[in-house]
Amino acid sequence: MGTVRRREPGVPLPLLVPAVLAVAFLVLPLAGLVVRAPWGELGSQLTGPAVGQALRLSLVSATAATGLSLVLGVPLAWVLARSRARGRSVLRALVTVPLVLPPVVGGVALFLVLGRQGIVGRWLDQALDVTIPFTTTAVVIAETFVAMPFLVISVEGALRAADARFEDAAATLGADRWTTFRRVTLPLVAPGIAAGAVLCWARALGEFGATITFAGNFPGTTQTMPLAVYLALQQDPDAAIVLSLVLLVVSVATLLLLRDRWLTRAVR
Amino acid sequence: MSRCAVLGTALVLLLAGCGGSADGDAAATPSDDPAGPSGTLTVFAAASLTDVFPDLGERLEADHPGLDVQFNFAGSSALATQITQGAPADVFASANGSQMAVVTDAGLAAGEPRVFAANVLQLAVPAGNPAGVTGLADLAREELAVALCAPQVPCGAAAEDVLAAAGVTAAPDTFEEDVRAALTKVELGEVDAALVYRTDVTAAGDAVEGIDVPEAEQAVNDYPVAVLADAPNPEAAAAFVELVRSEEGQQALEDAGFRVP
The missing domain is CATH 3.40.190.120 (Osmoprotection protein (prox); domain 2)
Incomplete structure (x- = not known):
């Protein structure tokens, strides 16, 4: 893991103790899941058609939400970090509201805008005959709403930390701002974007409240893994543990794979 | 308007200093006992009771100064899971028998659950x-x-x-x-x-x-209620169950659209 490994005298005690506590705090609940998992019935639980369906839907919608967040969120992060417009701090506070909003409230808010009776949704429904709630599109929208701020904050931080002199140099050499953004800024902050995207994807994958409120819960269309886990918990806690483990293993595996294939290369 | 009546009734009862429980078979109404229930009472109740139980809780609090009634409203199955996982609840009111059975089968109910309402x-x-x-x-x-x-x-x-x-x-x-x-x-x-x-x-x-x-x-869904075996406040729990099953409690449930046994 460590690329910088010269003269490492060990971790100072005041850092080591809290760090170990932090690991215990974060990892023990996962260990609890693993210990309590009904390993004997694992096979029968996993072969149910609902599991594959929910898992596929989760992966597809979280990835789509991450894609949408990249397309919209990176430009937003640039505006927050680079533009000189007034009211940027207000804008920043506004776009990070989904971070503090209880997701269920976010789901209701989405209804009020995009629902059949919503401000925009009413028009979509009547003029274009498009209804968003209770569709996979609604899942992606709910997940994007909750997860995009994570990407925006990460990328904005990366942009602020990036050396602006490279951009200045590109500008002196005659590049316009768009070219500078594409050819200089983007490669410069690629690790930050990658980290933000991973965070965004992970948050979208675990999204529950906004999804079950705005998109509802229907197997195959809107029932993602967290929803399946929640409902399984109502009746069969063992099945819920198995489903949680599946989600856990798949997400950790994906993140590790990405880290090897993509993140480390970007960091270099 | 019914809320005003409720508050008024509670106030009158409080001023008169005598419990108004209409349940004749109770040896002593809760507030006849000077020690009476006090502390915190935690009631886990089915989400569909959200509009009735808080009123009943307020009545009980009015009858027993020093008693604080807390509610946890959620789906009955979520509540049953919380209780079997050791949540510190005094009373469980379930929206059906099968979720109550989850709790009784785990040996976590004190005595037989009693059906206090039904819903269609x-x-x-x-x-x-x-x-x-x-x-x-x-x-x-x-x-x-x-x-x-x-x-x-x-x-x-x-x-x-x-x-x-x-x-x-x-x-x-x-x-x-x-x-x-x-x-x-x-x-x-x-x-x-x-x-x-x-x-x-x-x-x-x-x-x-x-x-x-x-x-x-x-x-038709029957709603059973039970005091829990590990109730931190069994005295208050019993008083609450009694209130729910009293004429007063049954009337409140009926007003909210429940059927009463």
Whole structure:
């Protein structure tokens, strides 16, 4: 893991103790899941058609939400970090509201805008005959709403930390701002974007409240893994543990794979 | 207005310094006992009791200064899970027998659960009934947005029974995690119909209209209540259960749309 490994005298005690506590705090609940998992019935639980369906839907919608967040969120992060417009701090506070909003409230808010009776949704429904709630599109929208701020904050931080002199140099050499953004800024902050995207994807994958409120819960269309886990918990806690483990293993595996294939290369 | 009456009654009882429990078989009404229940009482109650129990809690608090009644409203199955996982609850009021059985089977109830109310399903439609829903058969119409409770929660299990009795294959757009979530979607006008409890339709006021379904008699949900074996405050728990089963409590439940035994 460590690329910088010269003269490492060990971790100072005041850092080591809290760090170990932090690991215990974060990892023990996962260990609890693993210990309590009904390993004997694992096979029968996993072969149910609902599991594959929910898992596929989760992966597809979280990835789509991450894609949408990249397309919209990176430009937003640039505006927050680079533009000189007034009211940027207000804008920043506004776009990070989904971070503090209880997701269920976010789901209701989405209804009020995009629902059949919503401000925009009413028009979509009547003029274009498009209804968003209770569709996979609604899942992606709910997940994007909750997860995009994570990407925006990460990328904005990366942009602020990036050396602006490279951009200045590109500008002196005659590049316009768009070219500078594409050819200089983007490669410069690629690790930050990658980290933000991973965070965004992970948050979208675990999204529950906004999804079950705005998109509802229907197997195959809107029932993602967290929803399946929640409902399984109502009746069969063992099945819920198995489903949680599946989600856990798949997400950790994906993140590790990405880290090897993509993140480390970007960091270099 | 009924709330005023309730508060007024509570105040009168408080001033008179005598408990008004109409339950004749109780040896002593709670407030005759100077020590009386005090401290904190934690009641885990089915989501459908959200509009009745807080009033009853206030009455009990008025009868017993020093008593603080806390409620945890959620789907009965979620509550049963919390209780079996060791949540510190005094009373469990479930929306059906099977979730109460989860708790009693685990040996966590003190004594036999008592049925204190019953609830039947009703079709809930947004005010004005925009989709022209008239009965269960409309739930099969593909073009309608329909919400049912998930089969894992009591209202969903009851909905399955009712639909089976009616011979209707519903075309739901969503299986909601609890009955209030289904109701919210009707209130917002996002679904054209949902099968919820009659009490939920009553609670929603003017935003929602209820349509009786005869087949609902096939799946009447009994609501049992029990004091829990590990109750931190068993005395207050017993007083609350007694109040729920008293004439006063039964009247409040009836006003909210419940049937009482």
